[in-house]
Amino acid sequence: MGIIKAEKLIFDYIRRDEEENIEEVDRAIDDLSVDVEKGSFVAILGHNGSGKSTLAKHINAILVPTEGTVWVSDMDTADESKLWEIRKRAGMVFQNPDNQIIGNVVEEDVGFGPENIGVPTDDIWKRVDESLEAVGMTAYRYKSPNKLSGGQKQRVAIAGVMAMRPECIVLDEPTAMLDPNGRKEVIRTVRELNQKEGITVLLITHYMEEVIHADRVIVMDEGKIVMDGNPREIFSRVEELKGYRLDVPQVTELAYELRRAGADLPEGILSREEFVESFIEAVSKTAPEKLHAPMP
């Protein structure tokens, strides 16, 4: 069994009136089972309200299942005695960088978590050093978080999670409030943690460009997993994605449109380079005379 496993997970948001009578039940997760392999990079897509954030909150026991079970490193998240152990193993990064930074100085903020769980002082500093290094923020350690850009703040938040020495990081739309540069910074950092440190990553996002490097893409709709595969498989199903209110990267859409008009291009093109190569090949078959020396 993988590092994270959910079996027949159901979660209901229950609204009660003043007398505690149930007023409304809203099923956010509907009989979902999933198994995440240790060390993998998994992206979760889905429109607003599809249940992806609710799922994320189950992974570090902010929410516990209404029915079914979630295990993190073989620990049942519903077992209260394991709560702190689970949160140490699975760290979370949220959307708004300003809501998760508390320290006056970057290094203080990063050290907050380990200090809270009683890590000895020397060890705290060691963890702070390593975490800041891992997210490339060492140069900013004595700065005030207020002076940082959005992308830098998110990297500090990620360092704070890393200082807990987690096995897994869950990021819930970490780039939604960032500009394109900040977005790239954060995604690069997360990929590095996954590749160099072997941290399992669960990335929830709306930006399809951030998904193309994942090992696995899960699409959620109405509290269920509706698509599950590698990026190429998922992005070759353009119509289906659109049906779930999702986008595809522009090059993927362009390739799809051309295929539909009869062009001989492979399915599920994800990058610009791939597109250019495939297209040149298609031209060399149908109209080679158009491939002449580069224009000046």
Place this chain on the structure above:
Amino acid sequence: MAIKVENLTFIYNQGTALEQKALDDVSFEIPDGQFVGLIGHTGSGKSTLIQHLNGLVKPTGGKILYNGEDICGEGYNLRQLRSKVGLVFQYPEHQLFEVDVISDVCYGPRNLGLSEEEVHARAEDALRLVGMKEKYWDQSPFELSGGQKRRVAIAGVLAMNPEVLILDEPTAGLDPRGRDEILDQIEMLHKERGMTTILVSHSMEDMARYADRLLVMNHGKKAFDGTPKEVFRHYKELEQMGLAAPQVTYVVHALRERGLEIDEDITTVEEARDALLAVLRRPGKDQHA
């Protein structure tokens, strides 16, 4: 000529150690009814610029004219300006506060001193314009989804009947469908009401699709000003400013470098599709098809 900005300069904390020039000699004119995209990386001065346009911030130097009048001139009615130049901030849903949707939208027009009937008529109009169905009007705005909250917040500004609508990243944090719905609605408002629209966004794809004109800010200065096609020709310079052109524009340039004759001014998927299909077809062979 609705908005004219002349040699606008703004310095934060002037005369202190924290002095910082946010706008540096910026000039432009926006005629009535134009759809202008405003782009620039974080800290380039975009937000400071739009705050000047409805008088929230006073210039350190230079002038802003609205319909020919200097908005910083003595006796100029700033209150009236703010009802004509509506500004939708980033994450406007954080500013919702009333008990139900309709009251929230009524708040602005009521402050203009209109009759209660007129206030309600405007609020209902505005809610319909943003596509909020009647069944939501009596609900608490806090129970709505993110995209719905945002529409209510935009309706609150529209209920002031502005002549100019300025939106600061109205789609941040929304899912793709929510984004398209909001942008399509803004485009419709722009077309139907002829409202001058200024849209701040980081999405070059959206800019290519919606804007008539792009203003690019960089380090407090106006770096480029032209149609999206003109501006995206400078994709290399845009990159140095931390910006980019739409993905398809890069594809087109890469194919041109490989020797294919394709119009370099392609900025949308539809244009790219048509141009690339033409390349794949042999002249003469497919013409009868």
